[in-house]
Amino acid sequence: MSRTWTNNLLFSADRAAAAPAARQPVIFLAHGSPALIWPKNLGSMGFPLDSIGGSEGPHVKFLQAYGPHLLKQYKPKALVVFSAHWETDGPIQVTDNKQNPLYYDYYGFPEPLYNLDFRSEGSTALSNRIVELLNKSGIPAEKLPDKGRGLDHGVFVPFIHMLPNPVGIPIVEVSMHSNLDPKKLIDLGKAVAPLRDEGVLIISGGLTIHSFREPEAWDPKQASQGFKDFENAVKAAINENKTPEERNAALIATAKHPYFRRAHPREEHFVPIFIAAGAGSHPDDTARVVCDLHGAITAEFGN
Template identity: 35%
Template sequence: MLGFRLYFLALIAPLVYFTFKFVFPDTFSTTITTLQGILKPSNIAATEITVAATTTATTMSTDATTTAATPDTIVSGKKMPVLFLSHGGPNLLSDDEYPLDEGIGKELQRIGKHITEEIKPKMVLVISAHWQAEPNAVHINQQQFTPLIYDFYGFPAKYYSATFEHIGSPELAHNVVNLLQSQKINAKTVNRGMDHGVWVALKKAGLEKAKFPIVEMSLYNNESMEKHIELGKALAPLREQGVLIIGSGMAVHNLRDLWNARDSVPDYVPKFDKQLDDIVLKSRAAENESIADVRARGATELAKSPYLRRAHPALEHLLPFHVVIGAAEDSKARKLAKLFELSLSWSCYMLD
């Protein structure tokens, strides 16, 4: 439970921080000092999270084999899959809270191994829930050497010295911009650090020091499901160029309810998670509709779900899913991981 409360603080603290800093500057210093006293590492006990309700781990199927190729030899003939990953907070890195031999820690390790040993992408493009650029434009980080952003607050000190050694790709960043602009989508390259929506999950997956470049891309700063699906469709040609596209968010992400969950999973968590399953796994081509069309329609109709605003009070952690749905085209789908923890769902999907 402690890890979830820390993750809740990580998400709401920036709002509190900037409100006090700019609206109440006279009390800003005192407030921060008080919070530091409350949240300093010595006051935080090492408590293992209790996973409430039944945990089901759905492991990656091995019925399909991938012809291996080194990053240097990948050509347009090998089409990359697309992934949706649930990423969590920095405490995901704790082997005490999320051990590597069970639960989401084990599944992320399995996914990372599959990426490096079987998929073998030339480059990776990650769309993060923690970067919303402009209402009508997306941004792509163009740096080859990108610093990390520790965009969380009140966690033990060890998380602020965590590393994620990787390289970027100015070439991929500019190619993405050109591709999007050719389809009349506003996009530009910028210099920005890598937020925890990217580096925490990929580090847990064992992708630190990977041989392939990793580039981060933003969402729009709006909640349009349709626009994010169209963004994914525009990115789809990258799959033919050896680029693995990853959407990093959470299948269910209600931090408000973490405080009131009382060690049980709220009913909206499995119900909304099943709606995602149905879209990804059960969509079938219909008359005058491809699988891609049916998935896109289902993803758009999530706006009408009675569970939507309980599962996602804000949509930024869901919208990477819509980008993935757009980029997936008619690809076959499988669920890589399933884990309910209080008011969170860690479901992950691959469409290949």
Template identity: 35%
Template sequence: MTTTPVALPTYFLSHGGGPWPYMTGPFREAMRPLEASLLQMRRELGDRPQAALVISGHWEAKGFAISSGARPGMVYDYHGFPEVLYRIRYEAPGSPTLAARVQALLAGRGHPARLDADRGFDHGTFSVMKVLYPEADLPVVQLSLDAGLDPALHLDMGRALAPLRQEGVLIIGSGLSFHNLRIFGSAEGHAPSRRFDGWLQETVLQSAPQERERRLLAWTSAPSARIAHPREDHLLPLMAVVGAAWDEPATRTYHQQDLLGGLTVSSFRFGALPAAAA
């Protein structure tokens, strides 16, 4: 008698600022609530994931692109940090096999994707993976956003990826629920981030699947939407993981109201934890 593999949940993670896990001092201390949420996530997942697929808000391509190198390098896509933070390494392996599987799933739903053997880990990926898997022994593949930034396309992309959840692949959308660099660190972001976060929680946690889809597709009508996201690059990873867990309930896994000068941000899990971890 065979058993059906348990589907892993998907996650939208607000990934914090820059290379924070490699830092010390006040900036690093401000990320402690985020760190605690990631450590709890790892405890809940245990050894169930066999690989991770990260859709990062820091990689856009014409069409979709998939990192396919066996030994990915690093992409230091941040500015103004100490020089030593441009020499850090996260040494997790890639997975050409998983990359090809992702490519096939996307193609099967009408979304051509190219393999990119040279793409390294950007900080949308290594910032969270460093805390989740400090051993760097879990294979990691990155999937880009499409540069057209169409919410419907990214929801459908997520639907294509859904079978991976029963294949031991942890699907992570790495972005930030409030991402307006101009007002990070200022009081100007306090009220807009709270308003947008309130709408996001109502949408994600309280809406039925079809209503959740409708609201996400119309996200620009949310309170303070374009203050929260002048560009939607850090919101679209949410669309992808919602698509991969289409009709499953969500749980808030991280919430902070004092990030980077008083911003409100959240992370979410979609789908149930495996029974042993619930």
């Protein structure tokens, strides 16, 4: 099978012509930052992540290829999205918007980044189904009212590059536990896993490196070797374990890596991987890294 563009983009272009899978995979998506949509007329954002995650960098190229690949390969009926940018202390919350507004949960950026055009619908039926599945699994959950919350930048930033506009299929966003407990997040993923057999693609967005204490960590040319060793441990946990139980345990163990806390002073951007791994825990599920860009690893579970 051929590989697309560079060794960092590991999904096969040949697979795009295959029949859609009966069971949807689950994606841990490197959602990037607003640098991905930084207006080109303003030049560089001026931060080390530009080498990978700038508006003309390799992460953009990956997203632009990967989104159409997912739609063509799997033909999902809807998208359910978790984001590193939405935590709740109480019940898990679920959007129920007729039209999804954008929630600009960042500040200090140029005006064009607050006037973006990305249109998508919600789905009350899907929102109800998510709440039903979560409550059935003993996880308290509730729907928000229409426009109770929009899609945050951990969703719309990568989706601007990945999806058509308007999208054409519903998008529903779901919060994650604010205690960031890996086992609870694995259980959260397992609770919504039945959606995979209902034509719903589950995407959980975060990043494998997210540190503003050491900005050079974002740039593979400047980052200490320890950051790369940490990401190698994450990739090994995904690629080298044959069963979901072994894979999930190996992912949890990466938090003991000596560079984990340097890569994630607070782990909210890493733990969405546990939701994806939990939802991809069917006994037959395999997993693989499909993009191994520094700081921006994307993986498929259940492919």
